[in-house]
Amino acid sequence: NAGVTQTPKFQVLKTGQSMTLQCAQDMNHNSMYWYRQDPGMGLRLIYYSASEGTTDKGEVPNGYNVSRLNKREFSLRLESAAPSQTSVYFCASSWRGLEETQYFGPGTRLLVL
Amino acid sequence: AQSVTQLDSQVPVFEEAPVELRCNYSSSVSVYLFWYVQYPNQGLQLLLKYLSGSTLVKGINGFEAEFNKSQTSFHLRKPSVHISDTAEYFCAVSVPSGSARQLTFGSGTQLTVLP
Numbered sequence: 001n002a003g004v005t006q007t008p009k010f011q012v013l014k015t016g017q018s019m020t021l022q023c024a025q026d027m028n029h030n031s032m033y034w035y036r037q038d039p040g041m042g043l044r045l046i047y048y049s050a051s052e053g054t055t056d057k058g059e060v061p062n063g064y065n066v067s068r069l070n071k072r073e074f075s076l077r078l079e080s081a082a083p084s085q086t087s088v089y090f091c092a093s094s095w096r097g098l099e100e101t102q103y104f105g106p107g108t109r110l111l112v113l
Numbered sequence: 114a115q116s117v118t119q120l121d122s123q124v125p126v127f128e129e130a131p132v133e134l135r136c137n138y139s140s141s142v143s144v145y146l147f148w149y150v151q152y153p154n155q156g157l158q159l160l161l162k163y164l165s166g167s168t169l170v171k172g173i174n175g176f177e178a179e180f181n182k183s184q185t186s187f188h189l190r191k192p193s194v195h196i197s198d199t200a201e202y203f204c205a206v207s208v209p210s211g212s213a214r215q216l217t218f219g220s221g222t223q224l225t226v227l228p
Contacts, residue, residue, distance in 0.1 A: 004156070040122070040220055040221075041220055042117075042203055042218035042219050042220045042221050043157070043203065043218040044218070045216065090156055090157070092156075092157075097214055101147075101159045101162065102157075102159070102216075103158075104156030104157045104158065105156050106154075106155060106156050107154075107155075107156055
């Protein structure tokens, strides 16, 4: 049982480049989330998916897109990376909604030059 | 919109001493409260949560927290800390938002346990 896995672990991009962060969970959870973590700001929700086939914006969705490919996988895409998107990105999942315990992946550290 | 305030960004404490990490929230509606811990270079993991019932909640690794509705607080405590408790701790609050709920994290408290 791997829990929540994320790839890649590290990435360096140039401004304007695009990339997709991958996330998968093997706990049969319905809900999945993408957060970014910046120093002194805690975690901020980018997008979430309450169930397969649905996605909703969180607190800071601008500059990102998501795809809930199936129940297991939830990807985050940066179409044109900006230095302000330098951050640590965490994927999480939960059985149902935000009242439930969330299980986090190990994170992706992204640097945009 | 609700907010979560973790009053101390850094808390140094000696090994075997007690510790309290403070969390206050602003919401007048039904809240669910969480404490998560993040060890270096890892994701977050749940320490404990309050959904309803007893206001004193016990979690993993000897931590506990008390929900105080009148003071809108959910402080985290441990009577005797270990070196291994060195980590960043996040308080989070979940409130109703339409048909779903919204979760907001505090900015975190770095607990450093000194030998």
